[in-house]
Each structure stands twice: as C-alpha cells, then as structure tokens.
Amino acid sequence: MAGYVAIPKLGMAMIEATVVKWQVPEGGHVNRGEVVVTIETEKTNWDVEAQDSGWLHLLVPEDETVPVGRVIGLLAETEAELATLQAKGAPVIMTTAPEPADEPGPGAAPPPAGEAPAVPGRQGATRASPVAKKIAEEHGIDLSAITPTGPDGRIVREDVERAIAARQAAPAPVAAPAPASASASAGIVDGKRVAATIPIKGMRRAIAEHMHRSLQVAAQLTYIGEADMSGTVALRRKLIAQEASLGFRATYTDIIVMAAARALRDVPILNSSIVGEEIRVWDDVNIGVAVALDQGIEGGLIVPVVRNVDRKPLRQVSKELAALVEKARAGQLLPDDVSGGTFTVTNLATVGGGWFVGTPIINQPQSAIVAIGPVTDRPVAIDGQVVIRPVMPYSLTYDHRVVDGAPAARFAARFAELLSEPALLLV
Amino acid sequence: MRDIPYRIAMQEALAEEMARDEKVFVVGEDVQAGTFGVTSTLVQRFGPARVIDTPLSETAVAGTALGAAMAGYRPVADFMFADFIYIAGNEVLVNAAKWRFAHGGKVSLPLVFLAAMGGGARNGPEHSMSPESLIMHTPGLKLAVPSTPYDAKGLLKSAIRDNNPVVFFYHKRLLGLRGDVPEEEYTVPFGVADVKREGTDVTVVATALQVQHALRVADEVKDRVSVEVIDPRTLEPLDIDSIVRSVEKTGRLVVADEDTERCGVGAEIITQVIERAFDSLDAPPKRVCAANLPIPGGFIEASVLPQPASILAAIEAVTGRTLKA
Structure with a gap:
C-alpha cells in the first residue's frame, strides 16, 4: 500500500x-x-x-x-x-x-x-532510523519528503543518501532548506543577513492560519475609547489591602473580565457566533483571556477560557484565571481549557508602555474582542475643571456581519461605565 | 600450520600448560578418561596426582579447585556439562567470584572452570544449556566462549595463566570442528574480539557455535548482502569497542547466541551498542537466541535453539531484503 x-x-x-x-x-x-x-x-x-x-x-x-x-x-x-x-x-x-x-x-x-x-x-514523528535522522539533519534534508524503503516502513540511511544525491543533481534552491526548529542560521538571503529561521509549524502555524482566516471571513472594524478607571483603581487598592483575609489577589484583568461579562449580558449580540446561516447568541458568557508565552524568538500565544464569568463572584473569576494562566505558561492546558470561548479580552498593558490603542483581530468564531491598554494618569475635564484621572484606553473590534455600530457603542459605554463605577458589578 | 580438531587443540593447551607449570592440575568427574575427549591422555603423561578423578559432587570439584587456588595451585576444574555449574553455584558464583574482593586482594584465585555448553546433541533440558548470561551477570568471573580450534587453544592457555577465576565454555558441537592451529606457542588474549569475516551491510556478533552458523549464512548470501561476523571470544571482558566500530560501519546489528533470549547475551550487547552508537543504527537490532523455554529433549530441540535459518531471518529483518533463494 x-x-x-x-x-x-x-x-x-x-x-x-x-x-x-x-x-x-x-x-x-x-x-x-x-x-x-x-x-x-x-x-x-x-x-x-x-x-x-x-x-x-x-x-x-x-x-x-x-x-x-x-x-x-x-x-x-x-x-x-x-x-x-x-x-x-x-x-x-x-x-x-x-x-x-x-x-x-x-x-x-x-x-x-x-x-x-x-x-x-x-x-x-517521521519513522526514520537514528542514522537516517542524523544524516538528514546534517544535510538539511526534510525527512517528511522522503519515501521510506526500510523495514517496517522506516526511512533508512540509503533513502536519505538518495535524497542528498537527488538534491545535488537538481539545480540549487533559492533559499536554504529550513532547519527543524528555530535556530540561528548563518547565511545571506536576498542580500540580507539571516539571524534566525523559524519554521511555520505547530503553534506558530495555528496562530498564522487562524489570524489570517479571521480577517478573511469577518467584517472587522475597531471602536476605540477610554475608560475612567478611578473607581476600579480604588476598588483594587482596597482588595489588595484585604488580600490576606480575602484569600486572593485581584488584578486589573480580573475586574476588566468581570466588567466585560456584565456588559455582554446587557448587550448580548456581541456574545455570539455565526454558525452556518444563523447567528447564535450564546447564553453562556465564556471569556477567553489571551496569554503570551515565552517560547524563544518567535513567542507564542494561547487563549484559556473562564466559563460563565457573568455568574461568578470576582474571587472565583480571579482564582480560575490565575490557575489557567499558570497552566498556560507551564504548557499544561487541556483541550477544555481553551475551547468554548464566546468573547476575548487581551491585555497588553503589562507589555506595552504609555498610552496606546490597537486593532485586535477577532478570535473566530466569536464576534468581538477587546484589547486593553495601560492605566495612565491623564488630564481630564470634569465640571469645567482639569483634573488628573487614571485613564485606560481600550480597542473593541467587532464583526459588522453580526454587530452594528450602535450596539457596539452601547457595549463600549457600558463596559467603561462598569469600570468607572465597579460598584455596579454588584447590581 | 596444522589442521586439528577443537577437542585436540584444548587437550594441547592443557598439556602445554601442565608441562610449563607444575602447579597446574586437572580435577573433575572422569577427567582421566575424559567424557568429551578434552582431558583424555593427560593422565598417561602427567599421572593421577595431576589429573584427579573425583566422586560425583560438583560442589566438591569446585571447592577443591577453590581451596587449591588459594594455596597457590592453578587448578582446572571440569564440570563436564555447563548445566552442572548450578549445583556448584555457591562455590563458583559466590565464593570464587567474590573471595579476592572479600579478602581485600590478599588472595589470588588462578583457577579455570571448564564446562561443555550448548544443545544440538539431543541431551534434554538439563544437559543442553548455555548459561553464559549467568556468568556475565556475576561480577568477579571471566568468561571465554571459543568458536574455533585456534581460539580454543589460545584462550585456554590464557585462562590457565590468568590470576583470576575464568569460566571456560567449550561447545559440544564444536569439539570435532577442525581448523588451523600453529605448531608454535601462542596465546589469545582476553577482551579482544576477532572479525571472522569482513562485511559492510550488517554486523553479526556471534558466540561459540553461532559463529560457525553465521559464517555459513554469510557465505550463502554473499552475493546479495555483505555480512561482517564478529566473535567477541570472551564475554567478560567484552570487547565492545570492536563491535561498536563495526556497527558504525554497517548501521545494522544482529547478535546470535545460544543462551536463552530473555536477559541474555544479545540483550546486553545490544543495549551497550545502543548506549554508545545509537546514532549509527539504521534499523532496530535483532537477537537470535534460544527461545524463552527449557530446551526439549530429542529432535524438537531445534525448534527452541537458534538455527542458521534464524540468523538468516534476522539479517533479512534488519536489512529489509529478501535473501532466501
């Protein structure tokens, strides 16, 4: 066969x-x-x-x-x-x-x-004998492109040697063959010196395919706004002061995820997916939180999901999210941990500095995503006075196939209001 | 160069060493007559004081040799069948193997345990074993397993001159094998493998009778695959360097040995090769050993013991080539 x-x-x-x-x-x-x-x-x-x-x-x-x-x-x-x-x-x-x-x-x-x-x-794993793997690596031969002839369908030394001979007989390729993993590869391509060559595979491939496809299939546009964070900053300060007795340490992300979930309950059309010829508005509010992974030069990204955030107290959301982030960094997330999201929050405040906004790409098949910038003290005019307030920019990308401008703006306003007055989360 | 049988080559080694050193003597059951012809004729030349027949007690044979060695003699104790080492297990595996260490190096134990190994003579489960792994597994014992008359003589002379206990297995079905043996004095050192046949496609490491099987198979398939046959000659010390060098050349390994497969000689040699030359392997190594069963009596023993066809099948498996004519 x-x-x-x-x-x-x-x-x-x-x-x-x-x-x-x-x-x-x-x-x-x-x-x-x-x-x-x-x-x-x-x-x-x-x-x-x-x-x-x-x-x-x-x-x-x-x-x-x-x-x-x-x-x-x-x-x-x-x-x-x-x-x-x-x-x-x-x-x-x-x-x-x-x-x-x-x-x-x-x-x-x-x-x-x-x-x-x-x-x-x-x-x-491609089945190849140890010596075949070694010679292939030394000569930059892609084992997956070799037809095995050895016992049990295994690639053996002769197969690799044949591939090397075939390559030497063929005209030289434009670019050097990609090494098996990201590595410093000496050489010059198109007159530019190469620092590293990263194969597009595994997580990198999944991200690349997923992001590109999202832009191809959805009508995405981004709404940018600012939230007055004075209420949230004060709340968090109080919670941190009580950390020992509360048994958890609240982060801005925890409170922002809570606010997003409550705002989605008020404007549910953003909590939806297109399935076939229908828009499914989800009753579950499952918030994915993007986690950057340290995987060498190419980085990495995964989005664990906190389920039913709208029905959970802050303490539970905070603990679940902390556990998911830890699992993500340890590479121990299970399929259930990253599936079933209905909306995504991505917080770049800890990475980027100063005031910034962005245009996040929707995590398909969801209909919206919000990116969070850093909380910075900025001058704000209130009652005719210029005062200093902690302000957080946010960027809400939504799919205009599903969500029109008005509900998106309503969601944004509610989201900002909840962050400004987090006591409303109790209501 | 003369063409003499393996049995006579061993007899010459014993006679030469007994003539060379009066401390050398032979002890065992019926050694004066010589059940396998190995110790025959010695009593005529050296007398019953140096060729000692014993009662039927392998423990006594081994114990006598052990005590004599401690007293400065160089005994050669013949167990007749390798299977009987189990009876003398405490003397051989515990006392002889460990006493030099236990006595802080103050005693030397220059003694040789001779025994006939192997099946193929239809002797049944209690007289057909090749318990090489038992000896290899016991620290303190050396083990020689010659496959040719030349090696049998040279290794036996080295064994007698060695100051530590040596187990020397001669194969029943090799006793009549004829081969070139020089007239002049020579010894074969321990721990030096011999390339019995050079080849480039597959390394067959074989011991004792399996060396002869491997050489025959290698010759039969020489037009289709180039087989290198290596005989370690001594399993302790083991010349793993020569084996690794060969596998680095061929990329494929078969180990043919007559001991039981499980935890056997093949398992040990293959493991050592994988540890040292994993990146040179082009196929999973194969063992050709006795099946994990007692060796039956009568003709059905052939279904348990490794045959030339088993070596051929293993060469086919590691090379992926069909070689049967």
Whole structure:
C-alpha cells in the first residue's frame, strides 16, 4: 500500500475534526502534495495534502466527526490493490492513541493485525532510523519528503543518501532548506543577513492560519475609547489591602473580565457566533483571556477560557484565571481549557508602555474582542475643571456581519461605565 | 600450520600448560578418561596426582579447585556439562567470584572452570544449556566462549595463566570442528574480539557455535548482502569497542547466541551498542537466541535453539531484503 490519509493534529487543543469535503472521489487518483480532503476543526478549515500518491479508498464519509489521528482514507499503489481495499470496507484505523483527556470510544480500536498500514509510531514523528535522522539533519534534508524503503516502513540511511544525491543533481534552491526548529542560521538571503529561521509549524502555524482566516471571513472594524478607571483603581487598592483575609489577589484583568461579562449580558449580540446561516447568541458568557508565552524568538500565544464569568463572584473569576494562566505558561492546558470561548479580552498593558490603542483581530468564531491598554494618569475635564484621572484606553473590534455600530457603542459605554463605577458589578 | 580438531587443540593447551607449570592440575568427574575427549591422555603423561578423578559432587570439584587456588595451585576444574555449574553455584558464583574482593586482594584465585555448553546433541533440558548470561551477570568471573580450534587453544592457555577465576565454555558441537592451529606457542588474549569475516551491510556478533552458523549464512548470501561476523571470544571482558566500530560501519546489528533470549547475551550487547552508537543504527537490532523455554529433549530441540535459518531471518529483518533463494 502506498500510504494513508489521517486527521492531522493542527493545534494543541485539537482533539477531533469533521470531514467537510473529499476533494478526490472514491477510487480517484491523487498525487503526493495535492489536496485530498478538507477538514474542519473548532478553529479552522484545513486542506489536507496527500503524503503519498495513489488510488484513494475512503474510510470516513463527509460530515462525520472523527478523532485526531484517525485514518480516514487509504492510498493504494495499484488499481488491483484498490479493489482489494474496497472489498474490505472501511476498517477503523488510528495512527495514535486517543488523547488522554478523551474517553476511549469505538473509534479508538487498534489497527486490525495484518491490514494496518505503516503508520507513524508517534504523532508527528517521521519513522526514520537514528542514522537516517542524523544524516538528514546534517544535510538539511526534510525527512517528511522522503519515501521510506526500510523495514517496517522506516526511512533508512540509503533513502536519505538518495535524497542528498537527488538534491545535488537538481539545480540549487533559492533559499536554504529550513532547519527543524528555530535556530540561528548563518547565511545571506536576498542580500540580507539571516539571524534566525523559524519554521511555520505547530503553534506558530495555528496562530498564522487562524489570524489570517479571521480577517478573511469577518467584517472587522475597531471602536476605540477610554475608560475612567478611578473607581476600579480604588476598588483594587482596597482588595489588595484585604488580600490576606480575602484569600486572593485581584488584578486589573480580573475586574476588566468581570466588567466585560456584565456588559455582554446587557448587550448580548456581541456574545455570539455565526454558525452556518444563523447567528447564535450564546447564553453562556465564556471569556477567553489571551496569554503570551515565552517560547524563544518567535513567542507564542494561547487563549484559556473562564466559563460563565457573568455568574461568578470576582474571587472565583480571579482564582480560575490565575490557575489557567499558570497552566498556560507551564504548557499544561487541556483541550477544555481553551475551547468554548464566546468573547476575548487581551491585555497588553503589562507589555506595552504609555498610552496606546490597537486593532485586535477577532478570535473566530466569536464576534468581538477587546484589547486593553495601560492605566495612565491623564488630564481630564470634569465640571469645567482639569483634573488628573487614571485613564485606560481600550480597542473593541467587532464583526459588522453580526454587530452594528450602535450596539457596539452601547457595549463600549457600558463596559467603561462598569469600570468607572465597579460598584455596579454588584447590581 | 596444522589442521586439528577443537577437542585436540584444548587437550594441547592443557598439556602445554601442565608441562610449563607444575602447579597446574586437572580435577573433575572422569577427567582421566575424559567424557568429551578434552582431558583424555593427560593422565598417561602427567599421572593421577595431576589429573584427579573425583566422586560425583560438583560442589566438591569446585571447592577443591577453590581451596587449591588459594594455596597457590592453578587448578582446572571440569564440570563436564555447563548445566552442572548450578549445583556448584555457591562455590563458583559466590565464593570464587567474590573471595579476592572479600579478602581485600590478599588472595589470588588462578583457577579455570571448564564446562561443555550448548544443545544440538539431543541431551534434554538439563544437559543442553548455555548459561553464559549467568556468568556475565556475576561480577568477579571471566568468561571465554571459543568458536574455533585456534581460539580454543589460545584462550585456554590464557585462562590457565590468568590470576583470576575464568569460566571456560567449550561447545559440544564444536569439539570435532577442525581448523588451523600453529605448531608454535601462542596465546589469545582476553577482551579482544576477532572479525571472522569482513562485511559492510550488517554486523553479526556471534558466540561459540553461532559463529560457525553465521559464517555459513554469510557465505550463502554473499552475493546479495555483505555480512561482517564478529566473535567477541570472551564475554567478560567484552570487547565492545570492536563491535561498536563495526556497527558504525554497517548501521545494522544482529547478535546470535545460544543462551536463552530473555536477559541474555544479545540483550546486553545490544543495549551497550545502543548506549554508545545509537546514532549509527539504521534499523532496530535483532537477537537470535534460544527461545524463552527449557530446551526439549530429542529432535524438537531445534525448534527452541537458534538455527542458521534464524540468523538468516534476522539479517533479512534488519536489512529489509529478501535473501532466501
């Protein structure tokens, strides 16, 4: 058998995907590198390319949702082999064990002996012998582009040596092959010296795809305003003074998340998603809070979700958020921790200095996101007097397909009012 | 150079060392007659005081040798079957192995435990074992497992001259094997592997009878795969450097040994290679050993013991090539 088509793991939190459209029909021929199927995850649609050439036998129909690692199609080397595969029907084959958080379901059966295709032993790992890996690394050869000929479908030294010879025979590529991970790579490209080369994969790829797609699918515009934070600053000061007896340390983010949740209850259209031909206005107010990760030169970003913020006291929101941030930084977030958000808050105050606003990009399939700037003392005219007040700029991006200007402005005004007078959060 | 059998090469080693050093003597059950022909003829030349027949007690044989070694002699104790070492386990594995250490180095134990290893003679489960891993696992014992007449003679002379306890396993099915042995004096040092056949595609490390099996298989497939056959000759000390060098060249490793597979010689050698040369491996190494079962009596022993076909199958597995004609 030439190979197989499996559900790839596209993001840390991805546990399953829906087969949206087979781009190649049953029994059709596909060449390596061609799109064979489009799948849908919670976050994105994804075109899966064939890793091998062959005649396709479908194991999973369109619209079916299956776990990550499930083999959804087999690639036969010959038409005769295709007929054999078709005669066998649609066995359930997994390339990986189910996610630890996942209940083992009927789809998690091990491959039936004798007819399982050669599949990677570990998700994402190409099966190659140690010496093949070493030589490939030394020569900058991408193992995923090599057809294995070794025992058990493993790439062996000869395969890599053949690829090196083929590359030497072919005209020199424009750019050096990307190393396996971010690394300082000497050399000059287009007359510019290269400091590092970062492969677009893993979390970087997920962010890149997700952000680009969000701008493509939504009609986004950004409303910029300022909130008088004197009430919030005073409240936080009192809470900090009582920290020991209260048992938690309130942050501005905690109070801002609370205010956003209450404002969403008052203007619920911002707490919605487009699903198919409908707008779903959510009853749950689940606020995602963007957390920057320190992952070397390329950084990283993940958005854990605090659920039902509108129904929880500040103490609980604060504790849950603190726990999620800690898990995020430790890389221990589970799929449930990052899914189900209905609105997002991103706080750049601790990173950026001075007064600033931005144009945040909506976290699909939500309809709005608010970015928070730093609280700074600024002159404000009140009752004909210039006074100094702590002021916080905010930037509300919303999807005009769903939200019109008036409700967006109403939400912004309510959000600012709650921050100015946080006692209203008690109401 | 003469062409003589393995058994006679061993006999020559014993005779030469007994002539060279009057402290050398042989002790064991029926050693004057020589059950396997290894100690035969010695009594005619050196007399019953230096070729001592004992009652049927392996513990007494080992204990006699141990005491004599402590008193300054260089005994060669013959257990006949390697299986019988278990009876004398305390003398061999505990006392002989540890007493030099236990006495703070004040005693030397220059003694040799001789025993016939291996199956293939249809001797049943209690007379067919190759308990190499038992000896390798016991600190304080050296272990020689020769595969040719040349090595058998040279290693046995080195064993007798060694000031520490040496277990020397001769394989029952090699006793009649003929090979070149020089007329002149020589010894084979411990801890030096011998490349029995050079090759470039796969390294087969083999011991005792399996060396002969491996050489035969290597010759049969020589047009399709180039097999390097390495004989460690002594398993303690083990010349892992030579094995690693070969694997660095070939990228593929098979270890063929007649002891039981589990926790055996193959497991130890493969682990050491992985620890030292992981990045050189082009395929998962394979073991060719006795199955994890007692060795049956009669012809069905062949289904438990490693055969030339087992080595061929392992070479096919690590190279991914079909080699059967």
